[in-house]
Amino acid sequence: MGIFKKIGPGILIAAAFVGPGTLTVCTLAGVRFGYTLLWALTLSIFATIVLQGMASRVGLVTQRGLAGVVKKELKNPWLRNTVIIIILAAILVGNAAYEAGNIGGASLGLAQLFQNQELTAWNPLIIGILTFFLLWMGTYKMLEKVFIGLVATMGLCFVICALLAKPSAMAILKGALVPQLPTESLLTVIALVGTTVVPYNLFLHASLVKEKWKSETALKSVKWDTIISVSLGGLVSMAILITASAAPIQEVTGAADMARGLEPLFGKMATYIMSIGLLAAGITSAITAPLAAAFVASSCFGWNANMQDKRFRMVWAVVLFFGVFFLSFDIKPIEVIQFAQVANGVLLPVMAILLLWMVNRKSVMGQFRNSTAQNIFGLIIVVFTLFLGIKSIFKVIGLF
Structure with missing residues (x-):
């Protein structure tokens, strides 16, 4: 149990990438291609561990945010300003757009859980108020405890659903370890990696690492x-895909389709379990997106702010507001989301x-620079993210 005491900021990262978007994409992948695209999640988990490992180090x-290190180390003013603008645009605008999806997913989970469609119009506001309260009251330690509880709930729900579906162990193993690319599956692979x-x-x-730890x-x-x-988060994503592969789901239009697909097979219990999982996934992502935007703004503008700082709170409040606004007034922020996809497609590589x-810079990391093996893995992932970024941009502008 000693290892589990070390869990801290990473659990917020796992919670951030297992949101309603991941649930939708994994369900889509499972329904259309069965277990054959599990390898894309295996690859994604490895890439995420490597990149997040470097970022956390x-x-x-440095005891700085990444944007602060970039500002300090890039000496060319034109290059430095260009990179900072890309970062700010991708994170602030992108997260405001994606926040609508996070709150929407949590709202669907809430509506299905209580089986009360009259509440649906109010659900985004309810989720928004809950998210606001957790962020406003939250210290790092409090959020960590909340997220451990939410991720445990989410993981348990999705793993139970996967077990209920009675999947084939051999098919899962083959899908996770043997890369296959069925016809018309490339964009789904890119989506699985991108989520x-x-x-x-x-x-x-x-930013969260320096909130928790102060020494090398x-x-x-x-x-x-x-x-x-990250491995636990990846396991949850795999459980969602496995459930969708084994369950009798015919069509996927959104994150809630899995619950509806499981109901004829396992009754209301499966619907409630999946709804709780969707609600937890939406809330966790709805908290982390504004939080990330606030940390980035703080780092880019050199505020050196803590989580109770007025400027820090103003940034996450604006991101949260737009997420609730888009949903409450039934605004479809397609152009904004497309811009966010392009910006993130540029930002990732x-x-x-x-x-x-x-x-690898001595002025940044001193004796804690990358090893040769870490650099090899890093270079492979850089090439991989370049491919992913280019394809996501081409997809949005309609070239592929």
Whole structure:
């Protein structure tokens, strides 16, 4: 049990990438392609552990946010300002757009849980108020405890659903370890990776690590926190895909379709379990998206603010407001979300390259620079994120 005591910021990262978007994409992948795309999640988990591991190390050693390190180390004013603008645009605008999806997913979970469609119009406001309260009252230690509870609930719900579906163990093993690319599955693979390897989580992780630990002596704890937490998050994603593969679901239009698909097979119990999982997934992501935006703004503008700072609270409040606003007034922020996808498509490879550069600089990391093996893995992932970024941009602008 000693290892589990090391879990800290990583659990917030796991909670951030297992949101309603991940639930929808994993359900879609399972319904359309069965277990054959599980390998994409295996690859994504590995890439996430490597990138988040580097980001958390930078945060611990420098006691700065990633944007602050970039500002300090990039000496060319034009290059520095360009990178900071990309970061701010992708994180602030992107997270405001994605926040609507997070709150929407939690609202669907709440509506299905209480089977009361009359509440649906009020659900975004209810979720927004709950999120506001947790962020306003939250210290790092409080949020950590809340997230451990929510992720445990979410994980238990989805794993129970996967077991209820009685999947084939051999098919799961083959799907997780043997790469296959069925016809018309490439964009689904990109979506699976894109919902796991999330650019804003790199900023969030570096900032949260320095909230919890203040000395390089905690490097081992940071490493195990990242490995355990990201692996648990990946297990949840896999459980969702496995459930969708084994369950009699015909069509997927959103995050709630899994619950409806399981009901004929397992009755109301399955619907309630899946609804609780969806509610927990939505709330966790609804908290982490504004939180990440606030940390990035603080780092970019050099505020050096804590979580109770007025400026810090103003940033997350604005992101949260737009998430609730889009949903409450039934606004479809398609153009904003498309911009967010493009911005994140640019930001992911940019940050992967910058991370690799930062963890090899003596002025940043001193004796804690990357090893040769870490650099090899890092370079492979940089190439991978470049491919992912280019494809996501082409997808949005309609070239593929």
